[in-house]
Amino acid sequence: MIAVENVLISNEVVEAQFVCDLVKCKGGCCEEGDAGAPLEDSELDLMIELFEKVKPYLTKESLAEIERKGKYVYHREFGWVTPTLGNDNEICVYGIRDSKGIIKCAFEQAYNDGVIGWKKPISCHFFPIIQKNGRNGDFDRMNYEPREELCKPACGLGKKLKVPAYQFLKEPIIRKYGEDFYQALDKVAKDYFAKQED
Incomplete structure (x- = not known):
């Protein structure tokens, strides 16, 4: 250490x-795992505050799941995490697939477009x-x-x-x-x- x-x-x-190779992995870390992305306590309010600006980037399925589960959920092992579609090992509700099948983060896309000033959960950024x-x-x-x-x-x-x-x-x-x-x-x-x- x-x-x-x-x-x-x-x-x-x-x-x-x-070095991430998105062409090959297709952003699979956004859908492969035991739960959604872990969130720090300080990020919870941001998820709520920025949601309306990120909403246009999300699919109908994601919006329905967020309506049902909330903008974040509590996981017994990982604490606060992003919701996923269906079961825990499915795509994060904030994940969006582009025309090449690569999963991108709706928050990051909004950040890149200059819509918001927060890139994405730090746990995702660190992976x-x-x-x-x-x-x-x-x-x-x-x-x-x-x-x-x-x-x-x-x-x-x-x-x-x-x-x-x-x-x-x-x-x-x-x-x-x-x-x-x-x-x-x-x-x-x-x-x-x-x-x-x-």
Whole structure:
């Protein structure tokens, strides 16, 4: 484990190479899983506040499911999560398929279009890093957990391009912890690589 400030980071975050390959995986992380996307408490009000602006991006099926379940739901294991269509392992209600069959986030699409200023839940932005906030003064944790089959193309592309996971996920890391934290992590990673070469 690597410690930076109040965060424990698994070595794989630095060692593993990863770059999303949406053409191959089709954004499958938005529909493959045990529940919807985990939400931080601070994101719950945002889901409600931004909903009307995101609504035009959603399918009729998603809107019906949100009407039935709510804009977010409580999961016994994962806490607050986004609802999914039907069972827990189906597509997130905020997922939209484009003409090529790639699932995109309605919030992210609205963000890219300049409609809203919030990109998407931080848990989605971090994937394949699973980030958990510490409780009662404990350290936060960041673990590298790609899906075995689904993320094979991303792992392959990461190795081809030689991009460590933490560099690919620079934006969400800075979004969550700030620029200084990322620079500290980058220095630790480079020192780590230097030692490996010795």
